[in-house]
Amino acid sequence: MDFHRHLFLAAAVALLLADGFVPATAASLGAGGFDPSRVVQLSWRPRAFLHKGFLTDAECDHLIALAKDKLEKSMVADNESGKSVQSEVRTSSGMFLEKKQDEVVKRIEERISAWTFLPPENGESIQILHYQNGEKYEPHYDYFHDRNNQALGGHRIATVLMYLSNIEKGGETIFPNAEGKLLQPKDDTWSECARNGYAVKPVKGDALLFFSLHPDATTDSDSLHGSCPVIEGEKWSATKWIHVRSFDLPVKQSGSSDGCEDDNVLCPQWAAVGECAKNPNYMVGTKEAPGFCRKSCKVCAE
Incomplete structure (x- = not known):
């Protein structure tokens, strides 16, 4: 259960890949593998990496086709209740795929786990998002501000954002708090929104990996991010959120108001091996x- 190990391993692997390290087992990953030579380090604050050509054009088109007729208005998590609500903060449409929906989705899930070095069971299902003209997602954090959403899987460690389409203008992913935001050159092809932080342009097939927690499992305020409004064209993307522990474990909700109940059925087992x-x-x-x-x-x- 020691998710500190997962955080440390993921951070170490990301560092090695960004420095051009190619693990000997990369060729043995098969259809679910990824190409470390295409990984570029974008930032250390937050920790963000870009994998060029993570998906093929055919895979991008396939994911869009799966979602196109099933889109619903996107929701956000209410900071107090943890419930999903509609908000002008997020104006896209989206839907979730099944983890084993088909062979293409299964292969992508395997590739994400291979790249991040995080267990596949810790991930949510992939969410497909569609942004039309003017639609956006205001800057926000992927980690949670309420305990309700942490009850299943805990905080989100990392996010893999896959771009499924090219876009004429706008729709950039922006990190307003990024350390290197003032050093990134931007010409007229960038939107005005993208000038307010470190930004990544959507390129079909590329994937962005960033971490919402520090290696010591504390939340990273530099991971604030958003999706700039679409100005020309439309934007399709696929998001994979990954948690500190299994997202599918049965959870025992506390019925005590004084905090004297365990909130997970595995707490006794974790305590016995020193996790406290x-x-x-x-x-x-x-x-x-x-x-x-x-x-x-x-x-x-106490």
């Missing part, structure tokens, strides 16, 4: 933000 000390932020938490395994960590009386 290894991962105190998640297991124990603080007075303001109680952890998920306080009973098993024997801190309920």
Whole structure:
């Protein structure tokens, strides 16, 4: 369960790949593999990497075809209740695929896991998004501000954003807090929105990987990001959110108001192997933000 190991490994692998390191097993990954030589480091604050040609044109077209007739108005998570609500902050349309919907989707899922070095079971299903003229997603964080959404899978560690179409103008992914935002040259082909941070242009087949948590599992405020309004054309993308632990594990919801119940059925098992000390932020938490395994960590009386 030690998701610190996953964070450290993912960070170390990203560093090696950005420096041109090609693992000996890359060729053995088969249809689900990826090409490390196409990975470019964009930023360390936040940690962001671009994989050029992550998807083939045929794969992009296939994902769009799966989603085209099933799109619904996109939602956002309410910061207080954790419930999904409609908001002008996010004006796109979207839908979720099944993880094993078909062989193409399964192959892409395998490729994402191979690139990120994060377990496939920690990921949500891929979400297909469609942005038309003027549609956008205001800057936001992919980690959660409420405990309800953390109950299943915990915080989101990382996001893989795959671009399924080219776009004439606009629709850039922007990081307003990125350390290198003032150093990125931008000409007239960039939208006005893209000038407000480090930006990535949508290119069909490319994929952007960025981390929402630091290697010590604390949230990264530099990971603030958004989708600039589409000015010309339309934008199709596919998003894969990856959590600190399995997104499919059964979760026992706490019925106690004093935080003296475990919120996950695996808490006793994790506590027995020392996770209370290894991962105190998640297991124990603080007075303001109680952890998920306080009973098993024997801190309920504190």
